[in-house]
Amino acid sequence: MALPSYASPLEKIWHYLYLVICALIFLFLIAPILIVVPLSFNAEPYFTFTEKMLSLDPTGYSMRWYDLLLTFGMENPEAPRDASWWADAWANAAWINAAKNSVIIGFFATILATFLGTLAALGLSRPEMPFRRTIMAILISPMIVPLIITATGLFFFYSSTGLANTYIGIIMAHATLGIPFVIITVTATLVGFDHSLTRAAASLGADPTTTFFKITMPLILPGVISGALFAFVTSFDEVVVVLFVAAHDQQTIPRQMWNGIREQISPAILSVATILVVISIALLTTVELLRRRSEKLRGVSPG
Amino acid sequence: MTDAVAAAAPTTRATDGRLTTADGKPLKAALARAQARNKRRAFFLVVPLLLFVVVTFLVPIGQMLSMSVNNSAFYSWKDRDTGDTIPLMVDLRGWFNENEPGTEPDEAAYAALAAGLAHARDIKAIGQIGTRINYEVSGTRSLFTGTSRKAERMEPPYKEAILDADEEWADPEIWAAMRSASKAFTLDFYLAALDRTRDADGNIVKVDEERAVYILLFQRTFVLSALITLMTLILGFPIAHLLATLPLRHSNLLMILVLLPFWTSLLVRTTSWIVLLQSQGVVNDLWVASGLIDDGNRLQMIYNRTGTIIAMTHILLPFMVLPLYSVMRPIDPSYVRAARSLGATSWTAFRRVYLPQTVPGIGAGGLLVFILAVGYYITPALVGGSSGQLISNLIAFHMQKSLNWSLAAALASLLLGAVLLLYWLYDRLVGIDNLKLG
Structure with missing residues (x-):
């Protein structure tokens, strides 16, 4: 994007203006996500920077909202913080229980989506697959169809089959929503797959199972893990289906946030948001590393 | 060979x-x-x-x-304890079958109505019946519950007895509504979802001006989605171009700024916008501090349409940037250089040579953002106030508050039809195989 030497003064001005515009757009993209981090350490129950925070006075900052995440819902939050206090927090704190539910649902939904999705992606990327286009369109559609429609349909279906208010129901629904991501990432990995490798393995006497686990699996593993992470994030962030089909005591982190924002938004929400931002940074880093590894393995482009 | x-x-x-x-x-x-x-x-x-x-x-x-298209509320009742299905209004449905639409209800009709009301009250199904007719003719729920209380003690002639209980029963609209509610399947909920209703003679007419909300909301959903798509294009094009023209080492770093929002929870991003835009929030504080606006006139940027547009533009921007980027990256810069060397100004070279090559990316990103925006629910519900609500929010309202599930399903089906049409178009023009995530 270097400026050519023949550029006229007007073009030079435009070039720098363009870079400024791009910087502003990047700011628009990233600032809303980072702004919650300092605000979550606010000592006051406000959503803006106080005088003390701006002058970097340590008393303007506190961990009180993170503390509230632990104590909210506990039976005896005032007790001394020994082992029994932590046991109380683990058993009763509302946000901890929501986190447990989110992780349980996310874990099983991810396993289900990754297993079924990878298997299907292997089939879909074979050249002899019949009705490829139609089947692909059906399998991707949970990502395209508005969540409110899926949730409405699941509400009718689950209330007539007794799956409403069950963990299995939510896990199945979340797996369905995660499947398109698994299919997209795994088929993308399989596009550059060199099929002569499996043929070579077969000619050297490996049976199909051995070939799959020794040759195919290690090569597509980065794609499978990325897909699994996508599926997990989809489930971890999903609230509409949970609102429609889950029981009242089946709280998840996004549902708890949803309730918090609707009823009485408190800076405690910002501390949850900060934790989630940190998690998403960790996930993004993992996926980027995996992508580079996969590209190196397959010898595509240098990252 | x-x-x-x-x-x-x-x-x-x-x-x-x-x-x-x-x-x-x-x-x-x-x-x-x-x-x-x-x-x-x-x-x-x-x-x-x-x-x-x-x-x-x-x-x-x-x-x-x-x-x-389910219409069973008027003629069948599911017992919660035993699970049995009990038919309702049997005689009245028989009368409707024997008589043409628009027939003046006679003594037999009123007798059937009285028997049906008494039976429904007996098995506690009268609320369901009243609610069903109330969807068609508003304000009639109490008419059903009120008259059913007296129905058991009524004696012939029933026409007089019922009209004695409430004169409203003479209204032909109520009879037309009961007739259409007696059919096995109905398109009435689709009519309602399109702001239409049936008059006493069974003709399809528009509902009153002040009750017509759905078409307006469909229109608003599509107009706002188009606006949001345009905004993401205006914001996404420059940065996609920058990312595509920088060397890979640099662009991969900047790409993280696009991908991080993509990986961050939707609720987190929505919360951030509430924090930033509310009247005591960071943006208003900045503007007051810089003297642009006065402390008393803080701008209302959230809980209205503006809030929905800003937050959704931010949330959907990565879905525009990624397809644009993947189309722009392989464009050979020598085309533009050739145009310049042939005497084109930089604007002409951009407009006539570069822009046409990015059209597939604009189409792919635009369609994807539009499809996703049309069905958005969470963000408008949290930051939209009343003027920023979309059709999804109304579906949720009918599912959870008014409990008119059939109407919710009809609205959802119409939305589904629109989305599937766009999805088909996307598959035709772009191909779902080309959908990429980061």
Whole structure:
């Protein structure tokens, strides 16, 4: 994007203006996500920077909202913080229980989506697959169809089959929503797959199972893990289906946030948001590393 | 040609000149069989997932579609304890079958109505019936519950007795509504979802001006989605271009700024916008501090349409940047340089040479953002106030608050139809295989 030497003064001005515009757009993209981090350490129950925070006075900052995440819902939050206090927090704190539910649902939904999705992606990327286009369109559609429609349909279906208010129901629904991501990432990995490798393995006497686990699996593993992470994030962030089909005591982190924002938004929400931002940074880093590894393995482009 | 085939499979030439495999089968048949086997193998890998998606996705959607034409509220009642289905208003439905639409209700009709009301009250189904007719003619729920209380003690002539209880029963609109509610399936909920209703003679007419909300909301949803798509294009194009023209090392770093929002929870991003835009929030504080606006006139940027547009533009921007980027990256910069060397100004070179090459990306990103925006629910619900609500929010309202599930299903089906049409278009123009995530 270097400026050519023949550029006229007007073009030079435009070039720098363009870079400024791009910087502003990047700011628009990233600032809303980072702004919650300092605000979550606010000592006051406000959503803006106080005088003390701006002058970097340590008393303007506190961990009180993170503390509230632990104590909210506990039976005896005032007790001394020994082992029994932590046991109380683990058993009763509302946000901890929501986190447990989110992780349980996310874990099983991810396993289900990754297993079924990878298997299907292997089939879909074979050249002899019949009705490829139609089947692909059906399998991707949970990502395209508005969540409110899926949730409405699941509400009718689950209330007539007794799956409403069950963990299995939510896990199945979340797996369905995660499947398109698994299919997209795994088929993308399989596009550059060199099929002569499996043929070579077969000619050297490996049976199909051995070939799959020794040759195919290690090569597509980065794609499978990325897909699994996508599926997990989809489930971890999903609230509409949970609102429609889950029981009242089946709280998840996004549902708890949803309730918090609707009823009485408190800076405690910002501390949850900060934790989630940190998690998403960790996930993004993992996926980027995996992508580079996969590209190196397959010898595509240098990252 | 023959040599190549012979090399691929051990063949022998049979006496009649046709190619066969080593065990004597015709080569063509053996090849077809092998291909069929491969086909089956590929298909069996997909079958488990296909079945799973049918059960957890297609069947529920089908059930929703059937709910949108479900009309049973007026004529059947499901007992919560025993699970039995009890027919309601049997005599009245018989009368409707025997008489043409628009017939003046006679004594027999009123007798059937009285019996039906008394029976429904007896099994506690009267609320359901009243609610069903109330969807068509508003304010009639109490008419049903009120009259049913007296129905048991009524004596012939029933017409007088019922009209004594409430004169409103003479209203032909109520009779038309009961007639249409007696049919097994109905399109009335679709009519309602399109702000239409039936008059006393069964003709389709528009509802009153002040009750017509749905078409307006569909319009608003599509207009706002188009606006948001345009905003993401205006913001996404420059940065996609920058990312595509920088060396990979740099662009990969900047790409993280696009991908991080993509990976961050939707609720976190929505919360951030509430924090930033509310009247005591960071943006207003900045503007007051810089003297642009006065402390008393803080701008209302959230809980209205502006809030919905800003937050959704931010949330959907990565879906525009990623397809644009993947189209712009392979564009050869020498085309623009050639145009310049042939005397084009930089603007002409951009407009006539570069822009046309990015059209596939604009189409792919635009369609994707539009499809996603049309069905958005969470963000408008949290930051939209009343003027920023979209059609999804109304579906949720009918599901959770007004409990008119059939109307919710009809609205959802219409939205689904629109989305599937756009999805089909996307598949035609872009191809779902080209959908990329980061």
